[in-house]
Amino acid sequence: MLIIGIAGGTGCGKTTVVNTILQELPEGQVGVISQDSYYKDTTHLSFEERVKINFDHPRSIDFDLLKEHLLELKKGNAINQPVYSFVKHNRTGDVIVTHPRKVMIVEGILILSNPEIRDLFDIKIFVHADSDERLIRRLKRDITERGRDINEVLQRYQSTLKPMHQQFIEPMKEYADIIIPNNKYNTVAVDIVKTIINDRL
Numbered sequence: 001m002l003i004i005g006i007a008g009g010t011g012c013g014k015t016t017v018v019n020t021i022l023q024e025l026p027e028g029q030v031g032v033i034s035q036d037s038y039y040k041d042t043t044h045l046s047f048e049e050r051v052k053i054n055f056d057h058p059r060s061i062d063f064d065l066l067k068e069h070l071l072e073l074k075k076g077n078a079i080n081q082p083v084y085s086f087v088k089h090n091r092t093g094d095v096i097v098t099h100p101r102k103v104m105i106v107e108g109i110l111i112l113s114n115p116e117i118r119d120l121f122d123i124k125i126f127v128h129a130d131s132d133e134r135l136i137r138r139l140k141r142d143i144t145e146r147g148r149d150i151n152e153v154l155q156r157y158q159s160t161l162k163p164m165h166q167q168f169i170e171p172m173k174e175y176a177d178i179i180i181p182n183n184k185y186n187t188v189a190v191d192i193v194k195t196i197i198n199d200r201l
């Protein structure tokens with residue numbers, strides 16, 4: 001199994017890059033794990049308490065479960081990937097049964113910040129987009145898809161997202177094998193990653 005980690009700040013285009021990679025590749029050969037599925041269970045908290053969580057700090061992620069799941073997949077076993085709701089700020093209780101594939105892609109803002117998870121990746125990719133570009137994309141996406149308003153996005157950006165990005169995400173470029181510039185759609189870089197994957201299939 002080849003495990004590819006794709007990191008980068010919010011709105012840099014990780015999910016879009018992953019979806020573009022998946023297009024045209026043989027169905028059922030490449031699997032995807034999203035770090036967002038591994039936000040810690042917050043059922044014990046009220047909604048008002050959940051809203052205040054710093055979701056850009058590594059402690060918000062259940063890295064133990066993510067590691068356990070990656071090791072199970074490497075052993076050839078299927079895992080139950082939790083489903084996360086950005087509207088409820090919590091896991092939904094549903095799971096996606098995720099089967100091991102020849103190539104597994106793991107994507108998320110903080111996946112390179114955890115040394116044990118980082119060591120499980122055969123290829124580490126960092127997607128870069130400038131912070132103003134990322135903020136614009138995040139505003140549009142969170143308002144249309146994640147039930148947020150402009151004040152929520154900007155308040156979170158200033159209070160936690162920006163400082164956490166500077167502390168825990170941007171420095172992870174150092175560990176990347178490949179950095180994809182993604183201020184514009186980068187079809188050349190995506191094609192290179194597709195070629196690497198196709199070689200493995």
Ligand SMILES: Nc1ncnc2c1ncn2[C@@H]1O[C@H](COP(=O)(O)OP(=O)(O)O)[C@@H](O)[C@H]1O
Pocket residue numbers: 008009010011012013014015016017137138141182183184185186
């Ligand atoms: N290169 C790009 N240029 C313009 N918009 C993009 C680009 N990549 C992604 N987007 C848009 O930006 C938003 C955030 O992209 P997404 O892939 O969800 O980012 P991430 O997973 O890194 O948070 C989405 O609405 C997506 O359509």
Ligand SMILES: Nc1ccn([C@@H]2O[C@H](COP(=O)(O)O)[C@@H](O)[C@H]2O)c(=O)n1
Pocket residue numbers: 009010011014036039055056085086088089090108109156161
């Ligand atoms: N309940 C939550 C959980 C996370 N976030 C934000 O999501 C961002 C990471 O996801 P991307 O798809 O953008 O990579 C992260 O910056 C968190 O602030 C949230 O808003 N609410």
